[in-house]
Amino acid sequence: MSVNEESREIRRRSWRDIDLRAVAPFAALVLLLIVGALVNPNFIGLTNLANVATRSAFIAIIAVGATFVISSGDLDLSVGSMVAFVASLMILFMNSGAIADPALMLTAAVVLTVIIGAGCGLLNGLITTVGRIEPFIATLGTMGIYRGLTTWLSQGGAITLREPELQTLYRPAYFGSILGVPVPIVVILAVTAVAAFVLYRTRYGRHVVAVGSNSDVARYSGIPVNRVRTIAFVIQGLCVAIAVLLYVPRLGSTSATTGILWELQAITAVVVGGTALKGGAGRVWGTICGAFILELVGNIMLLSNFISEYLIGAIQGSIIIIAMLVQRSLVRKS
Amino acid sequence: MNSESVDAGTTVLSARRISKSFNGVQVLFSVDFDLRAGEIHALMGENGAGKSTLVKILSGFEQPTSGEILLDGNPIKLPPNGAAEALGIVIIHQEFNLAEHLTVTESLFLGREVTRFGVLDRKYMRSEARRVLDLLGSHVDENAMISSLSIADKQMVEIAKAISRDARVVFMDEPTAVLSREETNFLFRQVRKLRDQGTSFVFVSHKLDEVMELTDRVTVLRDGQWIKTSRTAILDGEAIAQLMVGRELSSLYPAKSEPNVDEETALSVKGLSTGYVQDASFDVRKGEIIGFSGMIGSGRTELMEAIAGLRPRTAGEVVIKGEAVLSGDVHAANRCGLAYMTKDRKSKGLLLNSGMMANLTLQSLDKHGKFGYLSPSSEASALERARRRFDIRVRDGSVAARRMSGGNQQKLLLAKVMETEPDIIIIDEPTRGIDVGTKQQIYHFISALARDGRSIIVVSSEMPEVIGLCTRVAVMREGQIVGMLEGDEISEQEIMRYAAGLKKKAAA
Numbered sequence: 001m002s003v004n005e006e007s008r009e010i011r012r013r014s015w016r017d018i019d020l021r022a023v024a025p026f027a028a029l030v031l032l033l034i035v036g037a038l039v040n041p042n043f044i045g046l047t048n049l050a051n052v053a054t055r056s057a058f059i060a061i062i063a064v065g066a067t068f069v070i071s072s073g074d075l076d077l078s079v080g081s082m083v084a085f086v087a088s089l090m091i092l093f094m095n096s097g098a099i100a101d102p103a104l105m106l107t108a109a110v111v112l113t114v115i116i117g118a119g120c121g122l123l124n125g126l127i128t129t130v131g132r133i134e135p136f137i138a139t140l141g142t143m144g145i146y147r148g149l150t151t152w153l154s155q156g157g158a159i160t161l162r163e164p165e166l167q168t169l170y171r172p173a174y175f176g177s178i179l180g181v182p183v184p185i186v187v188i189l190a191v192t193a194v195a196a197f198v199l200y201r202t203r204y205g206r207h208v209v210a211v212g213s214n215s216d217v218a219r220y221s222g223i224p225v226n227r228v229r230t231i232a233f234v235i236q237g238l239c240v241a242i243a244v245l246l247y248v249p250r251l252g253s254t255s256a257t258t259g260i261l262w263e264l265q266a267i268t269a270v271v272v273g274g275t276a277l278k279g280g281a282g283r284v285w286g287t288i289c290g291a292f293i294l295e296l297v298g299n300i301m302l303l304s305n306f307i308s309e310y311l312i313g314a315i316q317g318s319i320i321i322i323a324m325l326v327q328r329s330l331v332r333k334s
Numbered sequence: 335m336n337s338e339s340v341d342a343g344t345t346v347l348s349a350r351r352i353s354k355s356f357n358g359v360q361v362l363f364s365v366d367f368d369l370r371a372g373e374i375h376a377l378m379g380e381n382g383a384g385k386s387t388l389v390k391i392l393s394g395f396e397q398p399t400s401g402e403i404l405l406d407g408n409p410i411k412l413p414p415n416g417a418a419e420a421l422g423i424v425i426i427h428q429e430f431n432l433a434e435h436l437t438v439t440e441s442l443f444l445g446r447e448v449t450r451f452g453v454l455d456r457k458y459m460r461s462e463a464r465r466v467l468d469l470l471g472s473h474v475d476e477n478a479m480i481s482s483l484s485i486a487d488k489q490m491v492e493i494a495k496a497i498s499r500d501a502r503v504v505f506m507d508e509p510t511a512v513l514s515r516e517e518t519n520f521l522f523r524q525v526r527k528l529r530d531q532g533t534s535f536v537f538v539s540h541k542l543d544e545v546m547e548l549t550d551r552v553t554v555l556r557d558g559q560w561i562k563t564s565r566t567a568i569l570d571g572e573a574i575a576q577l578m579v580g581r582e583l584s585s586l587y588p589a590k591s592e593p594n595v596d597e598e599t600a601l602s603v604k605g606l607s608t609g610y611v612q613d614a615s616f617d618v619r620k621g622e623i624i625g626f627s628g629m630i631g632s633g634r635t636e637l638m639e640a641i642a643g644l645r646p647r648t649a650g651e652v653v654i655k656g657e658a659v660l661s662g663d664v665h666a667a668n669r670c671g672l673a674y675m676t677k678d679r680k681s682k683g684l685l686l687n688s689g690m691m692a693n694l695t696l697q698s699l700d701k702h703g704k705f706g707y708l709s710p711s712s713e714a715s716a717l718e719r720a721r722r723r724f725d726i727r728v729r730d731g732s733v734a735a736r737r738m739s740g741g742n743q744q745k746l747l748l749a750k751v752m753e754t755e756p757d758i759i760i761i762d763e764p765t766r767g768i769d770v771g772t773k774q775q776i777y778h779f780i781s782a783l784a785r786d787g788r789s790i791i792v793v794s795s796e797m798p799e800v801i802g803l804c805t806r807v808a809v810m811r812e813g814q815i816v817g818m819l820e821g822d823e824i825s826e827q828e829i830m831r832y833a834a835g836l837k838k839k840a841a842a
Contacts, residue, residue, distance in 0.1 A: 202706040203699040209688070210696055216682045220644065220674070221697040221750075222664045280687060 021274045021281075021330050025289040028272070032296050040303040050182060052295050057184035058083070058243045060291035062262060063269035064195045065121075065239030067287045068232040070270050071199070073212035073279030074128060074135040076236050080262035081146035082120050087244045087254040088153045089116055091161050102165045114241045120146065121237020125230030143263070151256040160253035167252055174249040184246055188288060191242060195235075196284040205282075208232060212279025261313070268320040269294055276327070294319065345407065346371050346534050347392060347423070347503050352401035354387055359739075361387050364401065365560045367553055369503060374525060374535040376545040376566065379555035380578055380798070385538050388555065389505050392536070393425040394418035422502030426492050426509055434481040439463040441480055442495050466498045471520040486513050493521060497528065504528075507538045511629050515835065522548050540797075541830070542571040554578055575826075586774050587802030588781035593621040600789040601641075601672065601758050606650030608640040609633075610813040614650070618758065618789045623780065625804030626793040627829050633813035634793045635677065638760045642674035643667040654758065673697075673756035675747060677763035677793070683747045686736035690728065691717045693735055693746060698753040720749040725775060741772030748779065759783065760791040765799065777803060797826050809833050 036043040043049075062079050069076045090113045099105040120142070127138040153159065161167055176183045199205035207228045210218040218225050248254070271277055272293055273286030294316060301309050348368035354361055362384045369375050379385050390396040392403065394412030402409050405421065412418045416425075432441050439456075442463045448455045463476040472490045474483065483491065489509060496504050506525075510518045525535055525548065537549055545552060546566060553563040554577040561577050601618040611633040618624050626634045640647045646662035653659070654670035667674075676682040684693050695702055695713050702712040717731065724745045728738060735743060744765070751759065764780065765773040780803060784790050794800050800807050807824050809817040809832035817832035817839050831837040 201708055203703070203708060204706055206692065206696065206699055206708065209692070210685055213685045213687055214681065217685055217696075219664075220676050220682045222668050223696075280685075 021327065022283060022286065024326060024330070025273050025283075025286045025293065029289050029293055029296070032293060032300070036296065036300045036303070039300055039306075043300065043303055048299070050185065052299050053188070053292065054182045054184045056291045056295035057188050057246055059262060059265045059269055059294065060188050060288050061191050061239050061243045061246070062236075063266040063273075063287045063291050064191055064284060065236035066266045066270045067195070067273070067275055067282050067284050068199070068208060068235045069135075070267070070275055070277060071212045071279055071282030072208045072229050072232040073215065074229055074232065075139065075267070075277075076121075076124060076233065077136065077139040077263045078120075078124060078143040078146055079236065079240055079266055080259035080264075081143045081150065082117070082237070082240045083244055083247065083259035083262060084150040084254055084256065085146040085153075086113055086116050086120065086241055087248055087258060088150050088159050089113075090244060090248055091159045091252075091254060092153065094166055095159075095162050097163075102163070102169050106166060106169055110245060113244055114238065117237040117239075117241025117244065118234050119237065120240070121234040122230065124237070125233030128233065129226035129230050147256070150254070150258070154254070154256055156256060158253050158255040161248065167249075170249040172249075174246050187242065187246060191239065192284055192288050198235075199282050199284055204228070204231065209280060209282060213281070264320075265291075265294055265316065268316055268323070271320055271327070272323040274327070277324070290323075344371050345369065346405070348404045349388070349392060349398075350402050350404065352388070352391055352398045352403070354384075354391060354396065355399050360399075361558050362391075362398075363559045365555065365558075367392070367560070367563075369534050369536060371502075371534055372529055372532045373550045374529055374537055374548055376549035376552040377536055377538045377555070378540075378545065378552060378574060378578055380796070383555040383578070384558040385555055386507065387558075389425065389507060389536065389538060393423050393505055395425070419499060419501075422500065423505075424496040424499050424501040424503070425505040425507070426496050427507060432480045432488060432491060434479075436480055437476070438467075438474055438478050438480065438483075438491055439476045441491055442466065442476075442498055444495075446499075462498070463494075466494045470494055470497070470524050486517055489513060490517070490521075493524075497524070501533060503534045503536070505536045505538070508540070509537075510539065510541065510544060511631075518544070541834075542574060543830075545574070546571060586777065586798075588778050590623075590803070590805055591621075591781070591785055592805045593619050593784075597621060600655060601791075602653040603641060604651050604653070606637065606640060606647055606652065608645055608647040609636050611637045611640065612813050614810075614815050616808055616815060616818070618791060620757075620789055621784055621787050622806070623784045623790045623792060623804045625800035625807040626791060626810060627795075627797060627800045627807055628810035628833050630795060632810040632833070634810050635762055636813075637810070638674060638762060638791065638793055641667070642672060642760060644674065668754060668756075671755075671757035672760070673751045673754050673758070674760045675751045675762060675764075677766055679743050679747045679766075684735045684743060684750075687734055689732050689734060690721075690726070690738075690746060691731070694720055694750050694753060697750055698755075701753070716753065720746075720753070724749045724752075724779065739768075741768040744768050744772065744776065748776065752783075756788070758789045758791070760793070762793045764792060764794065765796070773799075797829055800824075800829070801826065811835055815839075 033044065066076060066079065090109055093112055094105060094109050099108055124139050124142055127133055127142065128135045131138065173183060178186050199208065207218065207223050210221065210223060211225050211228045215225050269290035270287050272290030273288070274283040275281060275287065297315055297319065298312050301307050301312060301315065345368045350366060351364045352362055353364050365384070365388060367388065377385050377388065387396065391398050394414055394417065397414070403412060404410065412423070433444070436444065439460050443459050448459050460476055467474055467476060470490060470493065472487070472494065474487045474490055480488065480491065493509065509521065513521065529535060537545070539545055549566045551563060552566050552569060552574060554561040554574065556578060597619045599617045600620045604615050606614045614637050628634055636645065639645045641652050643659065643662055643664040643666060651658055654667065654672050657670055659666045659670060680686065685696070691713055694717055699708060702716070703709045720726065726742050726745045726749065728742060735746065738746065761780065764776050780790055780792065792800060792803055801824050804824070805820070807819045807829060808815050809819065809829055811833055817837065819828055
């Protein structure tokens with residue numbers, strides 16, 4: 001009798017802790033959609049939602065990378081500055097006219113961007129692991145470095161893509177669509193699908209979670225802890241590079257203020273998505289959901305007249321705190 | 335009865351029918367215990383007998399599930415977290431409770447600093463600290479940082495701290511484990527002096543000779559139950575040991591099978607030094623179970639971690655099946671077929687928030703797919719195999735490791751290590767904190783592995799375990815292998831002689 005009850009109790013408890021945390025962000029998303037529809041009927045229209053999703057692309061893609069870094073127990077504060085820095089270098093390269101053929105030039109620029117992004121991530125990773133500096137401090141440092149270099153490159157102003165031919169060629173990368181779906185949304189889905197596969201279905205993904213949940217256990221299990229952490233930073237850098245590849249064709253220009261506070265939004269998206277900030281549990285699809293939620297909140301504020309849209313930063317800040325409170329109360333219940 | 339209580343003094347602290355359960359597992363069963371004024375009372379029992387739990391309950395660190403505690407004959411609910419010190423009940427912890435960055439004086443007066451007009455009276459505190467240390471015959475500098483002290487000196491400071499609190503009742507949990515004979519003598523002299531002034535001591539120890547030498551009465555616990563309380567003088571060591579064990583040892587341990595003398599050498603360690611460990615050399619043959627005994631802190635774990643490549647070595651070499659392995663290279667050691675199973679399953683062995691499968695395959699993911707891709711079905715069948723092989727009993731396979739019992743966790747950890755298919759397995763504390771039934775199972779697993787031709791190193795602080803399992807026993811003391819026992823030499827007394835430094839092997 002009592003054994004039966006106990007087993008039912010255990011089953012119910014494990015139900016709760018496995019599912020609630022994963023489901024919570026999606027439930028919040030649905031709730032937001034309902035609230036949005038009530039506020040303004042235009043909100044729920046496909047055009048508006050596609051717009052929101054498209055605009056969330058930068059943060060969503062960066063946050064996918066942040067999911068790896070955070071799951072492995074680290075933190076990267078430099079992503080916003082890194083976007084500005086990588087984008088500046090990409091535009092400067094395209095402006096240099098080193099390659100005459102526009103298509104070839106664009107290909108080279110894309111490859112270069114990916115390499116620079118990965119390199120910036122590698123630098124963060126090496127400072128953290130080989131230099132044994134807290135990731136918070138290490139990436140606070142590189143955040144200043146990347147931002148400062150961008151300001152210096154742009155001499156305090158903007159860096160603009162000058163070649164009109166290149167502009168026309170590159171424009172569809174943000175404004176185009178594949179089978180009716182805007183390119184940025186396709187890229188989000190592709191990046192997330194790959195990331196989910198890596199995190200859930202590969203040895204490396206398992207290692208990331210093991211390192212984040214207890215690095216001693218990982219070390220005693222023969223996992224190369226520092227390599228796993230460094231690769232997570234490189235993945236973050238690659239995601240930043242992909243975000244830059246979408247960002248540059250949008251405006252064709254960057255400035256010293258590009259990407260400011262994006263690190264806050266990326267981390268918020270990850271946490272809202274149900275990934276534990278202290279590492280050990282990564283939820284890639286939850287992260288995407290978190291990025292949508294952030295953008296949706298902004299959108300609802302814009303479409304409604306309740307709250308000034310100037311308060312958006314304050315609202316996003318509140319969301320991260322609420323998300324942490326919810327996460328903790330879910331943990332405590334289990 | 336009457337005459338005895340008169341000549342032995344009045345009861346200060348007593349426990350009446352104390353029971354205690356942790357998470358539904360009962361560890362104390364209606365235990366009675368009484369401590370008289372001015373006596374030294376030994377509390378004995380095997381590991382897991384419930385000594386530490388009883389001490390924690392009598393000092394307020396744990397509350398009993400049922401039963402009552404009487405102080406001076408009056409029922410009392412002891413305040414938690416060491417607040418019982420105000421009542422004169424002090425505990426000297428087995429794990430040190432000293433803040434590394436304080437000086438000796440600051441440690442002694444931590445939480446009850448002496449002030450004059452609101453300002454710390456350092457001069458007075460220093461002289462008082464000196465006085466107490468002198469009383470103990472300790473040469474520790476009262477201005478030294480705790481972090482600069484040796485383990486023995488830290489223990490002395492811990493003891494001085496207790497004594498300086500004008501304690502009426504002092505609990506000492508294995509206080510001599512890290513002390514030299516000379517330091518132990520100082521301590522005992524001081525304890526006797528305090529006893530004669532009316533202080534009562536509870537002395538928890540495994541060392542029979544010290545119990546015989548120091549204590550007035552002995553209480554023996556076994557499997558959480560009170561067995562006997564008696565005057566020490568009318569018992570001998572043999573009788574106490576009998577009371578502690580109480581069951582046939584032979585049923586607990588499988589029959590030993592010795593490997594052939596000409597069996598090949600699986601692991602050879604030559605002159606290994608790392609940190610505290612110096613110049614350790616030994617060989618392990620195929621199919622052999624070799625034990626490593628010694629006091630806590632004698633360097634056994636450091637040595638094993640260095641062999642497994644988990645910590646760098648400063649000198650010496652490790653040869654696994656004829657192949658020399660580089661220092662600090664876990665992968666090379668694993669590749670050669672050596673695996674180390676940590677004693678610390680909760681913080682170094684298992685991912686407590688993950689399920690059984692993620693834990694089981696963590697060390698051997700290469701087996702479950704190609705190019706880094708993991709095959710869920712391959713992992714699932716590995717889990718099914720391991721559950722059957724090691725009898726891991728969990729109702730629901732998805733349950734997180736933290737919800738499993740200690741015994742099941744230990745079996746899971748063993749299964750995880752065995753997934754790497756090692757030929758040489760170092761098992762550090764194979765049965766720490768698990769029940770007798772599971773212990774027996776684990777002993778049989780170990781024995782079966784050895785019969786399979788694998789070599790096993792068992793590091794254990796539980797002497798019966800080493801004696802019951804191993805055909806050879808190495809004893810470590812202060813970072814060195816001081817003895818290598820074989821056959822009939824393997825006995826508790828003999829191991830203790832080496833471990834305590836009374837005996838040393840002739841030449842290496």
